[in-house]
Amino acid sequence: MTPIYNWLKREDSQLYLTLGLIIVVLFCFRHFLSIILLITIFSFLALKATARVRKWLPIGQVLATLVVYIVVIGAVVAAISYAAPTLANQFAGFPKMVTKAINDHPVWDKQIDVWVNKALNSSELMKHGQTALVTGLHGLESLGTAVSHVGIAIFLSLIFTASYGRMKRLGSAFLHSRFKHFFTNVYYLVRKFVLILGTVIDTQLIICTINTVLMTIGLTLLGMPSILVLAVIVFILGLIPVAGVLISMVPLTLIAFAAGGIWKVVEVVILVIVIHFFESYFLHPRLMATATDLPIFVTFMTLIISEQLLGTWGLIVGLPIVAFFLDLVGVHPRPNDGPIMQQLRDDDFR
Template sequence: MERIYQWFKKEDVQLYLTLALLIVVLFFLRHFLSIILLITIFSFLAIKVTTRLRQWLPIGQVLATLIVYVVVIGLIALALSYAAPSLASQFSGIPHLIMRAINDHPVWDKQLDTWVNKALNSSEIMKHGQTAIETGLHGLESVGTAFSHVGVAVFLSLIFTASYGRMKRFGDAFLHSRFKHFFTNVYYLVRKFVLILGTVVDTQLIICTINTILMTIGLFILKMPSLMVLAVIVFILGLVPVAGVLISMIPLTLIAFASGGLWKVVEVIILVIIIHFFESYFLHPRLMASATDLPIFVTFMTLIVSEEIFGVWGLIVGLPIVAFFLDIVGVHPKPNDGPIMQQLRDDN
């Protein structure tokens, strides 16, 4: 019995038991995980920006938070008000481009007519069509839920960031309570994961922005139509590490073929390869080294498995989760880690 008691008193055993307990708690809170993750990401980015702002200006945390949120929300609203009409116009022109490309290729036009006639005469296709409509309606409902989650997360992250000093003192009180060893482990694990998650998201935003600018310039040189729509697609899909570039190939090549035929498709593919090469061998190693530096194969497997387990969120949190567990068990893929991983290493 004494051996069992001494085994449970080991620091690493208590740490892993605390981690297991946190996983169980998160399982019961799984319906709120999207809001929790959004609040964590927004708060991390907001605290980072407000900290830098307060280094430049002698202002308080509340005022700095209000300035950051008002500026960001104002810029988003301004961009949407100016870009929405152009986006709607360019989106409406895409079907016309595709139909014109089909009409310019009689073989494709004939094959498309064959597929349409077969679909209209097939009861199974119609049944699948009904299922697709139901799935689409469910997807619209999910979009509405996602917007509400974003709104709640923005509001709560605003409150958290504005009261960050008081929240920090409140959290420190747990570290001096009767269960200080337990809460010390909780703090260690949560802090480690938040640092990794926040750094990955922050870095991916930087990489995504640079890639979008370069891709937009390249598409402009290639005289691609619907440039603003393509830029939005590239940016949104670019938030998915590595795989986002490959997924963006589908709409890019489709519009390229509709506007300029096979040669335009080849030009776009070459452009994407150049941008992806620049990201993989220049941006990613230099910027993402401070968070995680997993091999490409491990990255793809992580994205596939995490998307199956967590849904769309898995594409964002999958890599931080793997990096977190690798760091917990002492597996370091790269000897020369960046400042974030070195900071976590110093905590051990």
């Protein structure tokens, strides 16, 4: 028993046991992990923004938080309000474009009639159609759940950021309680992971901005209408890893078809594929490797495996998890520890 007792008394053993307990707790609350991650990300970005606002303006934390959230939410609402009417006008003329294309090409009209008759007489196709309808309804339900999670996360992050001073004092009280060693380990682990995650989120914003600029230039060269509207759509949807590209293809291709027909759609699809290829296989791994101090090969493998294991969230938290565990066991790819460890030594949001 003495060796086990001595092992439990070691600081690193207590740290690893604390990490194991945190993992068990997170597994028990796995259905709420999406909300927890969203709250963490929004709170981290809001705290950085409010810290900058308070450097420029002599105001308190509550007022700075309100300023940040009003500006950000107002910008999003203004962007949607600006883009929605233009998109509605573009989509309103889409049925006429389809009808005109069919009338101008009688062969298409006959072929469509053949397809419709086959569809009506095919029980297998009708069965697949029912399956697709059910899948679409589940997709709409998932979309509604995601929107509600984002709304809850925004509200709770607003409350957390506004009351950050009190939350910090409450956390400090835990660090001086009867179980201060345990809560010190919890604070150390949580803070380390949040800062690594924040670094990755900052990098994702940079990637999204570069991707938007490249897409805007490409769409301008292709002669697409409503460039500012398309730029807003690309930037907002670009914040969603992988799925954002697929979702953005819907309005881009529809507007392209309304503006120039099928060949314009082909041009836009080629542009999206080229830029997405550049982002996925060069820009994203390169910037993420720089941010997390990981080699590009490790970054590639991490993104592939984490996306398979965790889905879309794996593209966001996969690299922070790997960087967190490597740093926890003392593996530093660079002699000077890199930007993450330098940031861990600073007292952020002082």
